[in-house]
Amino acid sequence: MSMVIDRAQAGLVKVVLELEVANHAGVMSHICGLFARRAFNVEGILCMPLADATRSRIWLLVFEDQRLEQMIKQVEKLEDVISVARHGAEHKVFERLEEFFR
Amino acid sequence: MMQMTGAELIVRLLERQGIETVCGIPGGAILPFYDALGQCDTIHHVLARHEQGGGFMAQGMARVSGKPEVCLASSGPGATNLVTAIADAKLDSIPMVAITGQVPLGMIGTDAFQEVDTYGMTIPLTKHNFLVRDAAELLEVIPEAFRIAMSGRPGPVLVDVPKDVQCQMVSFEDYPPVAVRDIPPVPELAAIERAAEMINAAEQPVLYLGGGVIHSGASHLAVTLAEQGGLPTTMTLMALGAMPIDHPLSIGMLGMHGARYTNYVLEEADLLICVGARFDDRAIGKAAQFCPKAKIIHVDIDPSELDKIKTAHVGITGDVTQVIEALLPRVQVKLRKRWLSHVAGLKDRFGLAMPNLENPRSHYGLVQAVADALDDEAVIATDVGQHQMWVAQAYPFRRPRQWLTSGGLGTMGFGLPAAIGAALAEPARTVVCFTGDGSLKMNIQEMATLAEEDLNVKIVLMNNNSLGLVYQQQNLFYGKRTVASKYKRAVNFLKVAEGFGLDAVDLDTAENPAATLAEALKRPGSCLIHCSIDRDEFVYPMVPPGAANTEMIG
Ligand SMILES: Cc1ncc(C[n+]2csc(CCOP(=O)(O)OP(=O)(O)O)c2C)c(N)n1
Ligand SMILES: [Mg+2]
Numbered sequence: 001m002s003m004v005i006d007r008a009q010a011g012l013v014k015v016v017l018e019l020e021v022a023n024h025a026g027v028m029s030h031i032c033g034l035f036a037r038r039a040f041n042v043e044g045i046l047c048m049p050l051a052d053a054t055r056s057r058i059w060l061l062v063f064e065d066q067r068l069e070q071m072i073k074q075v076e077k078l079e080d081v082i083s084v085a086r087h088g089a090e091h092k093v094f095e096r097l098e099e100f101f102r
Numbered sequence: 103m104m105q106m107t108g109a110e111l112i113v114r115l116l117e118r119q120g121i122e123t124v125c126g127i128p129g130g131a132i133l134p135f136y137d138a139l140g141q142c143d144t145i146h147h148v149l150a151r152h153e154q155g156g157g158f159m160a161q162g163m164a165r166v167s168g169k170p171e172v173c174l175a176s177s178g179p180g181a182t183n184l185v186t187a188i189a190d191a192k193l194d195s196i197p198m199v200a201i202t203g204q205v206p207l208g209m210i211g212t213d214a215f216q217e218v219d220t221y222g223m224t225i226p227l228t229k230h231n232f233l234v235r236d237a238a239e240l241l242e243v244i245p246e247a248f249r250i251a252m253s254g255r256p257g258p259v260l261v262d263v264p265k266d267v268q269c270q271m272v273s274f275e276d277y278p279p280v281a282v283r284d285i286p287p288v289p290e291l292a293a294i295e296r297a298a299e300m301i302n303a304a305e306q307p308v309l310y311l312g313g314g315v316i317h318s319g320a321s322h323l324a325v326t327l328a329e330q331g332g333l334p335t336t337m338t339l340m341a342l343g344a345m346p347i348d349h350p351l352s353i354g355m356l357g358m359h360g361a362r363y364t365n366y367v368l369e370e371a372d373l374l375i376c377v378g379a380r381f382d383d384r385a386i387g388k389a390a391q392f393c394p395k396a397k398i399i400h401v402d403i404d405p406s407e408l409d410k411i412k413t414a415h416v417g418i419t420g421d422v423t424q425v426i427e428a429l430l431p432r433v434q435v436k437l438r439k440r441w442l443s444h445v446a447g448l449k450d451r452f453g454l455a456m457p458n459l460e461n462p463r464s465h466y467g468l469v470q471a472v473a474d475a476l477d478d479e480a481v482i483a484t485d486v487g488q489h490q491m492w493v494a495q496a497y498p499f500r501r502p503r504q505w506l507t508s509g510g511l512g513t514m515g516f517g518l519p520a521a522i523g524a525a526l527a528e529p530a531r532t533v534v535c536f537t538g539d540g541s542l543k544m545n546i547q548e549m550a551t552l553a554e555e556d557l558n559v560k561i562v563l564m565n566n567n568s569l570g571l572v573y574q575q576q577n578l579f580y581g582k583r584t585v586a587s588k589y590k591r592a593v594n595f596l597k598v599a600e601g602f603g604l605d606a607v608d609l610d611t612a613e614n615p616a617a618t619l620a621e622a623l624k625r626p627g628s629c630l631i632h633c634s635i636d637r638d639e640f641v642y643p644m645v646p647p648g649a650a651n652t653e654m655i656g
Contacts, residue, residue, distance in 0.1 A: 026221055026233065033225050073406035079230040079250060 013064040014043070014089035017072070022080040023049050023056040031058065031081070034074050040067060044094050055082065061094050103275060108237030109138035109268040112201065115244040117144055118280050121172050123526050125150050125159040129176025131216060132203025134268035136174075148526060148555060151547035153180050155519040157187020158545070161196050162523020165506045166481060168319065170197035170251040170259075171523070177203045178216030181223070181262075186513060188258045189227040193510025194340065195317060197256035199247045200228075206266040207235060220262045229257030237270040245281040253284035255404040256317055286403060289420030289428055297375075297399045297416045298432030301331050304373035304397075306441050309333040310356070313340030313509070314378020314402060318422035321502040324377060325349065327426050332438035333375065334445045336364055338385050340509045341378070343499040353445065354454070357385040358645045359491045362452035365651040367445050371396040378402060378422045381411035382510070387651035401425045455642070456496055462615045465489070465564060465635050469496040472534060472562060475620035481506065481524045481533045485517035485541030488570040491641040493536045515544030518561060522548060525557035532558050532623065539565045539593065546598065552628050553603035560623055561599075561630045566637040567592050574640045578655070579647075588637070599630035609633040 021027050028047060035042050044061030062068065076084050106114070112135060116124070125148040128136045139147055150156030153175040160173035175184045181202045191198045205214040221233040230250045232243045240263075247259040301307060309331075315324050321344040328335045328351045335345050336356040345352050353364045365387075368374070374396040379385070386392040389411050400407070400414035401422060408417035418425055458464035462471035469492055482497055483506040484490040490507060499505050506524060508516035521535035542563060552559055566573075573587040599606040605625070609632060612618035622629050642656030 026225075029222060030225055037226055070406065070410055077404070077406055 015062050015064050015068065016087040016089070016091040016093060017060040017062065017075070018085040018087060019058040019060070019075065020050070020082040021056050021058055022082070023054055024080075027056070027080045028058070030078050031060075031075060034078070035062075035071065038067065038071065040065065040071060044097075046093065046097065059093050103273055105271060105273045107134065107138065107268065108234075108240055108263065108270050108272060109134040111237065111240050111272055112244060112263070112268075113138045113142050113145070114277065115240065116172060117142065118277060119245070119248050120169075120280075121145060123148060123163065124172040124174055125156040125523070126174025127151075127153050127156060127176065127180060128174075129180050129203065129216070131177035131205055131265045132174060132180070132201075132263075132268070134265060135201070135203065135263070148551065150519070151550050152545065153183035154187050154515065155545050155548040155551065157184045157198075157200065158190070158516055158519035159523035159526065159548075159551075160198050160200075161187060161191055162483065162506060162520035163527040164191075164196050164198055164523075165520065166503050166524045166527045168197075168317070168503070170199050170248050170256075171527075172199050172201065175200070175202050176216070177205055177220065178218050180216075181218060181220040185223065185227060186511075186515075188224060188260065190508055190511040190513045190516065191258035192227050192229065194508065195256050195313060196258065197251040198258040199251055200258060200260045202260065202262050203268070204233070204262045204264040207264045208266070210264065220260070224260045227258070228260045231260040231262070233262045234264070234267050237267050237272040238274070240272070241274055241278050245278050248281035249284065252281075254286065255314070286421035286424060287419055289418050289425045291428070293416050293418045294425065294428045295432060297418060298429055300373055300397060300399060300416065301333075301375065301429075302434045302436075306371050307331065307333050307373040307375060308353075308368055308371040308396070309335040310338075310368075310374055310376045310379055311335060311341040311344045312338045312377065312379020314422050315341055315344045316502045318378060318403070319502070320378075320423040320426055321345070323423060323426040323430070327430060327433065330430065330435055331433045332436040332442060334367060334442065336360075336368065338379050338382065338509075339494055339507060342494060343502045343504045346500040347498050348500070353449070355494055357387070357651065359495060359641050359643065360651075361454035361495075362643050362654055363445075363448040365645075365654065366448050366452055368393050369395075369652050370444075374398050376400045376414075377426070380407050386411070387645045387649060387653075391650035391652070454495060462619055463609055463633060465492045465639050466496045468562065468564065468609075468633055468635075469493050469536070471616050471619050472536075472623065473498050474616075475623045476532060476534070478504065479531055480504070481521070481528070481531050483507065483517050483521040483524060483533065483535045485535070485537040486512045486514045486571075487538040487541055488566070488574065488639075488641050489536050489538045489564040489635075491571075492564075495641075514541040517541060518545050518552070519548045521559045521561075522552055522555065522557060525559050526555065529558065532560065534623070535559060535561045537561055537563050538570060539563065539567055539589070539595070540569045542595070543593070549599060549602035549604055557628060558626060559628045561604075561628075563595055563630060563632045564635045565595065565632060566635045566639070568637050570637065571641070573637065577640070578644070595630060595632055605629040607631050
């Protein structure tokens with residue numbers, strides 16, 4: 001957690017990525033692995049199946065970083081990723097979740 | 103309604119995909135599949151002696167054919183042995199489908215005998231991978247595996263199939279359609295127009311070709327573009343052969359072991375047109391100091407390559423063939439006399455020095471003597487080390503897919519099995535594998551496969567009884583402390599080859615080495631051609647790791 005606070009204090013901007021992905025075992029692993037092997041920390045992660053259950057939505061909370069554009073391109077390249085949208089820190093999804101971390 | 107087991111279904115789907123040869127080694131978890139394969143008489147199975155060898159054979163086939171090829175392994179150690187060949191295919195963008203056996207579904211996660219998490223292990227090494235949970239999924243997964251392997255930027259795909267899924271009965275109405283390449287994205291016209299304007303306006307442009315040109319089948323178009331625009335053209339290690347080396351516009355290979363003049367020309371470029379290349383560190387040296395005066399046009403089918411290492415002034419996502427076709431009508435015919443004569447002047451002053459070229463028992467001389475004895479139809483494979491770089495520098499490559507080398511991963515042990523694969527795919531060609539004494543030992547067991555398949559593969563062994571490239575680096579950058587790079591004993595490779603059932607000749611003792619070599623190369627079948635090389639011959643010039651390309655030594 002100290003990392004999170006440091007970066008937030010350093011004025012780094014938070015970004016929320018919204019991914020639509022195929023819903024089967026191993027997809028999360030593909031996505032997390034992309035970040036992990038570039039030593040790019042994912043601050044928050046949330047995943048829920050969509051109405052038709054063959055797809056899921058994943059939200060990732062990351063800090064803006066010069067490598068982020070490259071990361072997004074890499075995520076878009078994954079076969080199981082259908083789309084990626086980028087939101088600013090004002091996106092509510094993680095903010096509302098914080099209630100569960102009190 | 104058709105009914106068959108999962109194993110039979112895989113075999114039928116491979117047949118429909120046009121697969122004629124597969125390479126691998128059986129084991130418990132893939133036996134149902136092998137049993138089905140045994141009933142099929144259209145697919146020839148080549149029994150490798152190590153799964154890594156089988157993987158590189160499939161790569162060798164794919165590198166000469168351009169089509170996805172198949173390798174097989176059992177679960178556990180079979181799959182772990184295959185991993186290096188898969189990683190190698192990923193880094194060089196080679197289309198390949200690996201099929202592995204897995205323990206039965208119900209036993210996954212129990213540390214069952216020969217269980218490893220093949221899916222998890224291969225996530226970072228594959229373009230995509232699958233763990234099949236029901237035989238009916240194979241109808242979709244197998245064609246998908248081929249589609250993904252050959253579409254866009256090619257790459258390896260792994261399909262892990264539990265043993266019980268191979269045995270499971272599946273019924274279906276029709277076979278799925280045979281997988282074909284996705285239609286590539288249409289390149290953006292505005293970007294093409296801007297690129298053409300930049301090429302027309304440039305004073306000192308350089309065309310920089312990468313492996314993508316070979317994969318796209320665009321070599322002839324790239325040569326036309328160069329000729330039309332008067333563009334001096336450099337090639338990466340992966341692109342050798344895209345433009346004939348003796349073409350007047352070729353400035354040879356760039357990078358760590360490129361000729362001095364090549365790197366000097368790039369230093370002076372005011373426009374770099376990068377086509378299907380990825381600014382690899384071995385090619386560009388210190389990125390910040392590469393082509394310092396140049397604007398950059400970057401063409402790649404993989405959008406994540408654009409702006410990854412160098413920011414492009416114009417980035418174009420698209421298939422190289424389509425992009426060049428769109429550029430050609432917009433690029434003006436230019437003679438560029440001033441720039442080309444300057445390039446020629448640099449070449450005269452700083453061309454590649456190849457001492458002892460006439461002596462077939464010296465490193466450059468041996469490469470030259472092999473080239474002299476063959477025509478451009480031959481396929482040239484290498485292992486990894488000094489010998490690889492000498493061949494890259496000195497062999498006169500003149501056609502795409504003539505040259506097979508492990509570029510991105512730089513895997514010792516690649517050469518022999520890749521050469522076997524090339525010969526399996528194109529048996530009419532002579533295939534030469536230039537190798538080193540270190541590399542050859544990494545997959546030497548495939549000599550048995552070679553003898554068994556009786557293929558036209560000639561192994562040219564440049565034997566310096568050392569890990570030469572390591573020995574060179576230690577001499578140059580580690581105060582001559584040559585730790586663990588010299589062998590204390592020498593292997594008698596002639597006897598080893600004989601033991602495996604190969605013909606062998608020794609240039610060291612030959613009265614007329616050039617004649618002995620030419621004769622061995624022309625004799626049909628396989629042969630080991632042995633030649634001792636002085637350990638203290640180094641690859642020059644050399645850009646020290648981390649330095650700029652203009653800081654070459656030697
Ligand atoms: C599998 C693997 N292990 C280690 C290396 C590091 N390495 C690069 S070149 C080299 C020496 C190669 O020796 P040899 O095949 O005899 O070729 P030479 O340089 O002597 O021509 C080594 C150990 C590698 N590239 N691949
Ligand atoms: Mg050696």
